[in-house]
Amino acid sequence: MTIFEAAAGLRAGTYSSVELTQQCLAKIDPNINAFITVLDQPALAEAAALDAELAAGIDRGPLHGIPIAHKDLFCTKGIRTTSGSMIFSHHVPDHDATVVDRLHRAGTVLLGKTGMHELAYGITSNNPHYGAVRNPNDLERIAGGSSGGSAAAVGAGMAFAAMGSDTGGSIRIPASFCGVVGLKPTYGRVSRFGALPLAFSLDHIGPLTRSVKDAAILLGLIAGHDPNDAFSSRRAVDAYLPPEDPSLKGLRVGFPDNYYLHNVDPEVADAVRAAFYRAESLGAQIVRVPIPDIDALNSVARVILLVEAAAALRPYHHRREEFGVDVLALLDQGRLISGIDYVDAQRLRGVMARKFALIWQQVDCLMTPATPTIAPKIGQTTIQIGTESADVRLATTRFMRGINALGIPALSIPCGHSHGLPIGLQILGPAFSEAIILRLGAALEAY
Amino acid sequence: MTDWSKTAEARDVELSEEGARVLENLEIALQPLVESLQIEVDPLNLLELP
Numbered sequence: 001m002t003i004f005e006a007a008a009g010l011r012a013g014t015y016s017s018v019e020l021t022q023q024c025l026a027k028i029d030p031n032i033n034a035f036i037t038v039l040d041q042p043a044l045a046e047a048a049a050l051d052a053e054l055a056a057g058i059d060r061g062p063l064h065g066i067p068i069a070h071k072d073l074f075c076t077k078g079i080r081t082t083s084g085s086m087i088f089s090h091h092v093p094d095h096d097a098t099v100v101d102r103l104h105r106a107g108t109v110l111l112g113k114t115g116m117h118e119l120a121y122g123i124t125s126n127n128p129h130y131g132a133v134r135n136p137n138d139l140e141r142i143a144g145g146s147s148g149g150s151a152a153a154v155g156a157g158m159a160f161a162a163m164g165s166d167t168g169g170s171i172r173i174p175a176s177f178c179g180v181v182g183l184k185p186t187y188g189r190v191s192r193f194g195a196l197p198l199a200f201s202l203d204h205i206g207p208l209t210r211s212v213k214d215a216a217i218l219l220g221l222i223a224g225h226d227p228n229d230a231f232s233s234r235r236a237v238d239a240y241l242p243p244e245d246p247s248l249k250g251l252r253v254g255f256p257d258n259y260y261l262h263n264v265d266p267e268v269a270d271a272v273r274a275a276f277y278r279a280e281s282l283g284a285q286i287v288r289v290p291i292p293d294i295d296a297l298n299s300v301a302r303v304i305l306l307v308e309a310a311a312a313l314r315p316y317h318h319r320r321e322e323f324g325v326d327v328l329a330l331l332d333q334g335r336l337i338s339g340i341d342y343v344d345a346q347r348l349r350g351v352m353a354r355k356f357a358l359i360w361q362q363v364d365c366l367m368t369p370a371t372p373t374i375a376p377k378i379g380q381t382t383i384q385i386g387t388e389s390a391d392v393r394l395a396t397t398r399f400m401r402g403i404n405a406l407g408i409p410a411l412s413i414p415c416g417h418s419h420g421l422p423i424g425l426q427i428l429g430p431a432f433s434e435a436i437i438l439r440l441g442a443a444l445e446a447y
Numbered sequence: 448m449t450d451w452s453k454t455a456e457a458r459d460v461e462l463s464e465e466g467a468r469v470l471e472n473l474e475i476a477l478q479p480l481v482e483s484l485q486i487e488v489d490p491l492n493l494l495e496l497p
Contacts, residue, residue: 299476333466336454341474344481346491351484 003160003214007062010054017047017054017065020160021109024067027158028111032134034143034152036072036082038112043067047109060107062217069162071150072113073120074100075194083196084116084146086129086322097194098229099163099205099222106221111159114149120165120198121309121327122146123173123396124378128324132378135177137421141375144174144396150208151178161209161218165195167202168305169400172412175208176424177375179414181441182208183215186431187407188233190219191226199308200231201346202301202404212413212441216240219434238435242442249283251440254363259291260399263385264372271416271423272369278447279367279440287363292355297402300352303337303345304405310334349405356406360430365437368399370412370424399426411437413445449474 001009009015025040050065070076073083075093082088096104104110115133117125125133125148133148135141136156143152147164151174154162164171166184175182183206190205197203207218220240226232255276261269280286310317310331317335320328359366372395373383382389383396403410408431415425425444427437451470455462462470 296476296480299473300480303473303477329463329466332455332460332462333470335460336451336458336462336470341477343491344484345477347484347487348477348480350487350491351480 002211021047021067034149035112064107067109069159073196084118098191117146120146144177146170154180166204175412176370179422182412184410186409191229193228199305242439246443251284252363253284254289254366260368267418301405306334307342365429368426370426374421
């Protein structure tokens with residue numbers, strides 16, 4: 001059941017928010033380990049209060065009474081917020097993150113805080129302090145990361161939606177691996193206030209949901225200027241809800257001439273090609289477009305990430321024994337990159353953004369695979385793609401990392417299965433084109 | 448090219464062989480691009496003054 005359907009049922013009296021909350025809580029499976037903190041009794045009390053409001057004619061809108069979860073890096077007043085780390089294991093914020101506050105005011109029920117890769121600095125959610133988050137489709141496989149708990153919770157029906165953060169794929173990777181929808185909006189579209197920073201110029205906040213329409217509903221409520229985030233955009237918030245009519249007439253969809261369909265699992269490539277056929281049959285014009293050097297863009301983004309993360313976590317560098325091995329290694333690497341190299345990476349970022357922007361003169365959006373393979377197994381460090389072996393971290397982030405350096409919106413939606421596991425499709429568009437990529441995503445989802 | 452192991456030692460930072468390889472590969476990937484950069488006025492535009 002989607003948020004859209006649940007909202008209709010709540011108003012029709014088919015079920016109550018308490019019943020929806022009970023259903024979600026009953027599905028929380030400790031074997032999946034999607035949650036670090038479950039707020040069962042507070043959630044039920046919140047749901048009962050929201051039911052009473054609705055009965056009294058007070059309707060806060062489409063999220064009224066809908067049970068959701070937040071990645072455990074969003075500050076929640078009076079509720080422990082660990083960021084998946086030992087460093088913050090006793091951190092109880094005295095305020096809510098902006099997105100938490102906005103969703104609370106919109107009438108959501110908070111089920112709990114979801115598991116994640118330590119400090120959002122990784123793509124497996126194999127957390128040394130709180131345990132591995134497991135993929136609900138196959139418990140031996142990773143949920144992806146860093147918002148792994150959010151994706152697993154939504155995928156397993158433990159929550160109608162969950163908030164995540166994305167610095168190099170951390171919403172879209174777990175969405176792809178768990179078979180849910182993940183939206184990374186344009187940089188500055190959604191406030192980051194109250195979310196633990198990893199890399200200030202790469203961090204984005206967005207929802208993970210069961211449907212594209214649900215992602216649009218959430219974006220409409222969390223988007224908009226926030227004076228507490230210096231990079232928050234003042235641009236007016238668009239209408240994101242996709243039209244009921246799935247026609248894509250007039251939409252130019254870019255087919256990548258190079259890069260994105262090379263070195264991918266053949267079944268993933270087939271599923272993505274099939275999505276192009278579906279888009280074309282719905283009236284879209286498919287246009288082949290040359291893609292700039294994404295490997296170079298990824299390298300630029302990695303330099304920026306390594307340095308900014310080392311700076312963001314500088315106050316904690318001396319507490320070495322409290323970090324997991326992989327995160328500590330990345331922090332040490334970041335400490336060694338010179339200021340000159342960082343500034344040059346930022347300069348290259350501008351050059352590459354201008355090259356990539358040329359794509360938008362030819363098309364309205366671009367479709368690529370989200371990840372080159374299905375979810376790897378927990379503990380797996382290399383992955384086989386065709387005849388080649390690749391590092392799991394590098395392969396998994398290959399289509400996503402550089403996108404964060406461009407700041408453009410990106411949507412990951414399920415587009416098929418391989419060996420019974422979900423395949424993800426990534427839809428990209430120019431800055432602030434969320435309405436367009438959501439329209440395309442919704443049309444493909446409904447096909 | 449930078450000797451990352453020596454840099455790490457000089458700055459008293461722990462760096463594994465794999466970590467040194469990561470930094471070396473990033474340097475190799477970006478060097479030709481950095482050499483192609485043109486001088487720009489305020490390329491970062493960080494202040495975004497109105």
